Amino acid sequence: MKYLQYFSGISLLLLLTACSTEAPDYQGTWKNTLENPQLENSLVIAKNGDNYFITNTLKDKATGKTEKKNPVPASVGKSGFLQVNAGAGMVDFAIDEKTGNLVGSGSIYKKAKYSFKQ
Structure with a gap:
């Protein structure tokens, strides 16, 4: 009986650790990656405690001038995706494991x- 409880406990621990992916x-x-002949577009994502700030930056290729949009708060949802409230709804970002x-x-x-x- 003790062996059954032992193996049940190990199975439960393995299941819980598999579900809690970081x-x-x-x-x-x-x-x-979208090539634009005039602008270079980047997202600067900075950690802020458990959350993030995302700043959209546009760089004019001809002049080198960089324009930064106001930082937007973002958080990691239960799915592990980075979620941003884009006004009309949530936008999810994820890192492709292959690329x-x-x-x-x-x-x-x-x-x-x-x-x-900066």
């Missing part, structure tokens, strides 16, 4: 090896 770390600069790219809002973002200066 969300990926979304912070960094993510460059939009490492950030996918969301109809776009694909690749982690940049650089970051915009």
Whole structure:
């Protein structure tokens, strides 16, 4: 009987740890993979406690001028997706495990090896 309880307990622990997957770390600069001849679009995602701030940045390729939109708060939902309230509804972002790219809002973002200066 003790063996049955022991194995039941181990099975329950394994099941609980399998269900509690840790969300990926979304912070960094993510460059939009959609090529635009005039603008370079990136998302700068910064950690803020347990949540994040997302700043959309647009860089004019001709002048080098960078425009930053106001930071928008985001949080990780139960699904592990980074969720942003876009006014009309929630927008989910996720990191594709195969490519490492950030996918969301109809776009694909690749982690940049650089970051915009603050």
